[in-house]
Amino acid sequence: MPVKGWVEVDPFYCKGCDLCVNACPQDVLAIDMDQLTSKGYHPAYLKEDACTGCEICALVCPEAAITVYREVPIRSDRRKVVKAGN
Ligand code: SF4
Numbered sequence: 001m002p003v004k005g006w007v008e009v010d011p012f013y014c015k016g017c018d019l020c021v022n023a024c025p026q027d028v029l030a031i032d033m034d035q036l037t038s039k040g041y042h043p044a045y046l047k048e049d050a051c052t053g054c055e056i057c058a059l060v061c062p063e064a065a066i067t068v069y070r071e072v073p074i075r076s077d078r079r080k081v082v083k084a085g086n
């Protein structure tokens with residue numbers, strides 16, 4: 001079973017710099033041109049359901065705006081969600 005992950009981008013901190021979009025090996029991040037943050041930036045968002053939870057986006061983000069979550073197996077038939085890096 002492939003590792004499933006997803007990310008949350010905090011719009012308060014995201015400045016739409018594109019670094020995470022370019023760094024993602026799965027190409028699942030994009031800049032949302034339809035949204036504006038309270039500071040006037042277009043924020044990044046998860047555009048596709050193929051994130052592996054690798055954390056590269058969080059590591060390159062200069063604003064620490066990204067939280068990564070990952071499903072991990074707890075038995076052969078069950079998984080739980082953990083915050084990556086914990
Ligand atoms: S790297 Fe961080 S600040 Fe830049 S677009 Fe991505 S989430 Fe926003």
Ligand code: SF4
Nearest residue numbers: 024051052054055057
């Ligand atoms: S955790 Fe990895 S796969 Fe998921 S969005 Fe970030 S860089 Fe892409």
